[in-house]
Amino acid sequence: MATGSLEPPRTGRRTFLRWATAIGGFFSTLLAGVPAVRAFLSPTFKKTHQEKWIRLGEVDQFDPDTPTKIDFVDTGNDAWIETRRLRSVWIYTEDGEHFTVYNGRCTHLGCNYALDQEHHVFRCPCHTGYFEIKTGTVLGGPPPRSLDQLPVKVEDGIVYAEYEDYRLGVPEKVRT
Amino acid sequence: MASMFKWLDERLDLRRAKRDLLDREVPARLTWWHTLGSATFTVFLVQVITGTTLATYYSASPDHAYDSIQYISHQVASGSLLRGIHHWGASAMVVLIIAHMIRVFAVGAYKYPREINWLLGVGLFLTVLGFSFTGYLLPWDQKAYWATAVGTNIAGTTPLIGGALVALLRGGSELGAATLARFYAFHSLWLPLILTVVVALHLIVLIRQGIAARPRDLEVGAPAKTNDPKYPEYYREAYAATKRGGMRFWPDILGKDAIVSAAVVLIIVLIAVLVRTPLEAPADPTDTSYIPRPEWYFLPIYQLLKLVPGSMESLIAVGVPSVLVLVLLGLPFFDRGSTRNLLHRPVALVGLAFILGGAGFLIGAAGRGPRASEAGPVLSSVQRAGRALFQSQQCGGCHQLAGQGGEEGPDLTKVGLRHSVGWLHSFLESPSRFHSESRMPAYGPPALTHQEIEELAQYLSSLRGREEAPPQFYDTFPPPHKP
Numbered sequence A: 001m002a003t004g005s006l007e008p009p010r011t012g013r014r015t016f017l018r019w020a021t022a023i024g025g026f027f028s029t030l031l032a033g034v035p036a037v038r039a040f041l042s043p044t045f046k047k048t049h050q051e052k053w054i055r056l057g058e059v060d061q062f063d064p065d066t067p068t069k070i071d072f073v074d075t076g077n078d079a080w081i082e083t084r085r086l087r088s089v090w091i092y093t094e095d096g097e098h099f100t101v102y103n104g105r106c107t108h109l110g111c112n113y114a115l116d117q118e119h120h121v122f123r124c125p126c127h128t129g130y131f132e133i134k135t136g137t138v139l140g141g142p143p144p145r146s147l148d149q150l151p152v153k154v155e156d157g158i159v160y161a162e163y164e165d166y167r168l169g170v171p172e173k174v175r176t
Numbered sequence B: 001m002a003s004m005f006k007w008l009d010e011r012l013d014l015r016r017a018k019r020d021l022l023d024r025e026v027p028a029r030l031t032w033w034h035t036l037g038s039a040t041f042t043v044f045l046v047q048v049i050t051g052t053t054l055a056t057y058y059s060a061s062p063d064h065a066y067d068s069i070q071y072i073s074h075q076v077a078s079g080s081l082l083r084g085i086h087h088w089g090a091s092a093m094v095v096l097i098i099a100h101m102i103r104v105f106a107v108g109a110y111k112y113p114r115e116i117n118w119l120l121g122v123g124l125f126l127t128v129l130g131f132s133f134t135g136y137l138l139p140w141d142q143k144a145y146w147a148t149a150v151g152t153n154i155a156g157t158t159p160l161i162g163g164a165l166v167a168l169l170r171g172g173s174e175l176g177a178a179t180l181a182r183f184y185a186f187h188s189l190w191l192p193l194i195l196t197v198v199v200a201l202h203l204i205v206l207i208r209q210g211i212a213a214r215p216r217d218l219e220v221g222a223p224a225k226t227n228d229p230k231y232p233e234y235y236r237e238a239y240a241a242t243k244r245g246g247m248r249f250w251p252d253i254l255g256k257d258a259i260v261s262a263a264v265v266l267i268i269v270l271i272a273v274l275v276r277t278p279l280e281a282p283a284d285p286t287d288t289s290y291i292p293r294p295e296w297y298f299l300p301i302y303q304l305l306k307l308v309p310g311s312m313e314s315l316i317a318v319g320v321p322s323v324l325v326l327v328l329l330g331l332p333f334f335d336r337g338s339t340r341n342l343l344h345r346p347v348a349l350v351g352l353a354f355i356l357g358g359a360g361f362l363i364g365a366a367g368r369g370p371r372a373s374e375a376g377p378v379l380s381s382v383q384r385a386g387r388a389l390f391q392s393q394q395c396g397g398c399h400q401l402a403g404q405g406g407e408e409g410p411d412l413t414k415v416g417l418r419h420s421v422g423w424l425h426s427f428l429e430s431p432s433r434f435h436s437e438s439r440m441p442a443y444g445p446p447a448l449t450h451q452e453i454e455e456l457a458q459y460l461s462s463l464r465g466r467e468e469a470p471p472q473f474y475d476t477f478p479p480p481h482k483p
Helices: A011-045 B002-012 B014-021 B032-055 B065-074 B079-106 B115-135 B142-156 B162-170 B177-209 B231-245 B249-274 B296-307 B310-334 B346-367 B381-392 B421-429 B450-461
Strands: A053-058 A068-078 A081-093 A099-103 A114-116 A121-124 A129-132 A138-140 A152-155 A158-162
Touching: A011 B032, A011 B079, A011 B249, A053 A068, A053 A081, A081 A158, A099 A152, A099 A158, B002 B014, B032 B079, B032 B177, B032 B249, B065 B079, B079 B115, B079 B249, B079 B296, B079 B346, B115 B177, B115 B296, B115 B310, B142 B162, B142 B177, B142 B296, B142 B310, B162 B177, B296 B310, B296 B346, B381 B450, B421 B450
Parallel strands: none
Antiparallel strands: A053 A158, A068 A081, A081 A099, A114 A121, A121 A129, A129 A138, A152 A158
């Protein structure tokens, strides 16, 4: 580098180097820090809700007044792992045109409820919750709210429902 | 702000800390080469920031490691950039730490009184290589798998303890889940801890001894040997004299450090943005045709092994690096001359030139070596079965594949560009129907089953060299058999 006598450094150079320390440090931190922070925070600004319309069957395959349970495999992406979960819904129609679809999990603690044909109600075996078939209203037992109705649509004679899970054991119907 | 500083100062004596650390006097006329150590340290910090963030999305299991890397690259915001910075940062760290060592070597800064810091520095160098070796297994792609297979096999050639060493490195006899888990644990837990502690010691010793002055200020009137009883006193006076220029650590040194460090970080980020971070096909332990090539900084050893006969292999593979490490560790103890300038130390100069020239030559030679399968396509299970047949039927005895094999028959490196699967299938069954003079044996039943011929044909069809061009088939079929 420089040759010359051992004279104290000039102040201009020192001011420059002082600023260089601050600016250099700031930019280094920014360059590495911004991608890191963005990546770390990425789950918070990612859209998590995806529409999932499930094909339940043709309109005329469901008998009026008899609820039908439909099991399906829900292929989900758990980050880098593809998962398959067995889900179920109950579908009910009074007139063969308008359909009501319930999430197959009891709103109490998530057990799979079943049809009690004798009393014509849904009965959950875990803690003996009872639900009305037509509206899903709680008839007895611990469930905090009615059965969770799912959005339904009929297109070209095919019934679809949008599967959703809701938080269990609370009176409000909120998405998980 | 001022009152907060006052509150802290009363308790921690910050003024004194500033005086001792930032305002301390340093030797005059230090060069820009002195910034290499701090640049290495900065890149280490960048690796810590990017590495810890990558770890939040990584799965150290052979089932999921590759998928989690894909997830990082495609799903995580800035994930691809982050992985790029970490990948290229690793290379930058190796470059910088070697450059830093060369600088210290060239100005004789490993000599009295800095022997301890030289040893700590050699420890840091080995730790960084440990980071590299454990780090590139983690993506669990072809290169990761095969380079680590070879790397651990090299350790296995060590006399006496080879077998135990392989088992220790792999966590079992085979490369697999246990290997990945322990490499990850070392890469992200042990090595960072070790590096942090040794860096702290390195810096504490540096602050206690002061920054090395330039050689010529410590040579005039010096006793010939550093173990001369008069040398310590000479050194103390000569070194104190270099500080009379009124240079202070901050801003005179730290400012330059910050400029170089920021430039280095900028270059790494630019490379990460502009150059695709390599990720090969997922690790495939059944792929015996893959030619593994290690990262560039391990290429000298890789290339060296090609040049020596097999019987010498363990001697070279384990011996040369071991001797180099021993030389580095012993350097400050057998080199007692007080001359520090490299240009006046002929033995050191020749030694350095020999090592750098040798390493450079070997890297260059390795760069010209075969790398055919590096960009190879991902094979289906049928094609993999076909590849196994290609080996067991010894097709390579007559045909060339990526520069290897016999020369009797046509080169098959790009056969998939010339012929369709259907044509290849028919040809394999009975070559003489296509060329009456063909010397190739017919592989139709009973030599191979139809299933096997199809597997082989599918594999051959996947051989398309490294070209992006679509295949152009020149398939001509012979007239149908007359019964």
